[in-house]
Amino acid sequence: MTAAPAPGPVLLGADETAGLLTTARAADALAGALRAGLDPEACPQRTGVATPGGELLLMPAASGAYAGVKIAGVAPGNPARGLPRITGSYLLLDGPTLRPLAVLDGAALTALRTPAVSALALRYLTAPGRPLRLVLFGAGPQAYGHLDAVLELRELAEAVVVARDPGRAGELAAHARALGVPARTGTPQDVAGADLVLCCTTAREPLFDGGLVAPGAVVVAVGSHEPDARETDTALVRRAAVYVESRAAALREAGDLLVPEAEGAIGPGHIHGTLADLVAGRDLPGGRADAPRLFKSVGMAWEDLAVAVAIYHATGANSET
Numbered sequence: 001m002t003a004a005p006a007p008g009p010v011l012l013g014a015d016e017t018a019g020l021l022t023t024a025r026a027a028d029a030l031a032g033a034l035r036a037g038l039d040p041e042a043c044p045q046r047t048g049v050a051t052p053g054g055e056l057l058l059m060p061a062a063s064g065a066y067a068g069v070k071i072a073g074v075a076p077g078n079p080a081r082g083l084p085r086i087t088g089s090y091l092l093l094d095g096p097t098l099r100p101l102a103v104l105d106g107a108a109l110t111a112l113r114t115p116a117v118s119a120l121a122l123r124y125l126t127a128p129g130r131p132l133r134l135v136l137f138g139a140g141p142q143a144y145g146h147l148d149a150v151l152e153l154r155e156l157a158e159a160v161v162v163a164r165d166p167g168r169a170g171e172l173a174a175h176a177r178a179l180g181v182p183a184r185t186g187t188p189q190d191v192a193g194a195d196l197v198l199c200c201t202t203a204r205e206p207l208f209d210g211g212l213v214a215p216g217a218v219v220v221a222v223g224s225h226e227p228d229a230r231e232t233d234t235a236l237v238r239r240a241a242v243y244v245e246s247r248a249a250a251l252r253e254a255g256d257l258l259v260p261e262a263e264g265a266i267g268p269g270h271i272h273g274t275l276a277d278l279v280a281g282r283d284l285p286g287g288r289a290d291a292p293r294l295f296k297s298v299g300m301a302w303e304d305l306a307v308a309v310a311i312y313h314a315t316g317a318n319s320e321t
Contacts, residue, residue, distance in 0.1 A: 009092075009100040010317045017108035020314040021307070023149040026116035027123070029310035030303055034279045038063050040246035043302045046225065046253070053077060057088075061301035067093045068305045072106050076202070085140075085202070086110055092308045102312045111141050113307045114299060115149035117275070118198070118220045121243060121295040122153055124278040125218045126196065131157035135190050137207050137231070138200035139168035142222060146198045147176060160186035160194070162207070191217075199223055199231035210236025215290035221256050225298040230255040232294065234265045240294040241272040245303070253298045 012020075021029075034040075047058040054075040061068060072088035079085055088106025093099065126132065132154050136143055139161060150156065159176045161183065163169035169185045176183035188208035191197050195214075199207055199221040210233045213219060219240070221231045237260045244250035250257055251268060260266045273282075312318055 010102040010312065010315055012102060012104045012311065012315070014105040014108040016315075017105040017311060018112055020311050021112065022152060023112065023115050023119050023145070024152045026112050026307045026310060027120040027149075029306045030116055030120050030275075031279050033063065033302065033306040034276050036064065038302055038306075040274065040276060040300060040302055041248050043246065043249070043300050045249075046299075046301065059301035059304060061305040062095060063302060063305060065095045066101075066305060066309050067095050067098065068301075068308055069093075070106050070109065070301065070304045072110065090304060090308050092305075092312055102308070102315075102317070104308055104311060109304060109308060109311075110299070111145050113303050114142055114222050114297065115145040116307060117245065117297050117299075117303055118146060118222060118295065119149040119153055121220065121275055121278065121297075122150070122196075122218065125243065125293045125295060126154065127216075131155040132195040133157050133193055134159045134196045134198065135162060135186065135194040136160065136172070136198045136200070137162050137188075137203075138198075138223070139163035139165060139172045140200065142200035143172060143198070144175065146200050146220075146222075147172070147179075150196070150198070151179060151181070156181045159183040160190045162186050162188060162190065163201075196220075201231060203231050204229040206233035207231050209233065210239070210292075213240075213292045215292065218293045218295070220295045220297070222297045222299070224255055225253045227253055227255050227258045230259050232256045232296075234260040234263060236292065236294060237270070238265050240292045242270055243273050243275070243278065243293065243295045244271055245275050245297055245300050247271055247274060249298050249300055250296060254296050256294075256296045 049056040057072040059070040070090045086107045090104040092102040161169045161173045173183040192212040197219040201223045
């Protein structure tokens with residue numbers, strides 16, 4: 001008697017990939033992976049291949065009962081064609097057998113994963129209390145996703161949107177107002193009054209003067225994984241307590257840190273702590289109480305895996321395996 005064939009992988013389009021988890025639940029999945037012992041320092045490196053239109057990225061990871069790989073394209077010219085800048089797919093595999101379990105929309109997974117990483121860091125880096133004054137750089141999908149992520153976490157007293165395109169900045173400010181947040185467009189100088197600054201852009205040069213950032217404010221930078229591109233300046237990095245997803249990944253890919261290091265402004269030991277340190281509640285070296293806090297994210301394959309597994313579980317399909 002021939003055994004019945006194994007069921008094929010679950011196919012999840014962009015709406016399903018994005019809609020099965022809130023950002024908060026995705027952040028919970030990331031925290032759960034870290035608490036279960038996953039070590040981001042041992043995560044495989046991202047592989048990049050240049051293409052005529054941009055870059056093809058390969059991001060594999062394995063942990064526990066699952067493995068997976070994201071194949072993502074970064075095509076800077078796509079928005080002018082009416083196409084998304086980030087494309088791709090995620091293949092989730094059963095760990096012991098490497099049988100395909102699900103194929104997810106890679107761009108939608110990234111759009112969920114990145115704000116979830118930021119939200120997890122902000123759980124620990126923002127002090128409880130009064131509503132926050134937010135300055136948000138960018139007006140693309142990550143800016144919208146980060147606004148939603150912050151609103152799941154904290155009340156906002158104001159949101160100021162700063163973007164190259166005034167029209168898109170106005171649209172995001174209007175979106176924030178529709179969510180009940182007092183919002184307007186602004187300029188880089190608005191960081192002086194911010195409790196929280198979110199950088200969600202494709203910028204290759206600093207977006208604002210880091211000397212303007214208030215003592216105790218939190219800055220999150222997610223826009224780049226390239227060693228020569230940055231959203232924050234040397235002035236901010238020098239005075240901030242810096243947190244990263246992984247020391248190894250940051251010292252390979254985070255231009256926000258590597259450019260100041262190349263200038264001789266900081267050393268490799270300038271990193272204050274990691275996401276795993278925060279989640280584990282590990283005691284970290286003391287820093288100045290009035291120092292800004294900077295969380296620099298480059299995006300890592302273990303994060304894609306953790307969120308993809310949580311999405312897969314949310315479908316209920318895992319009950320069949």
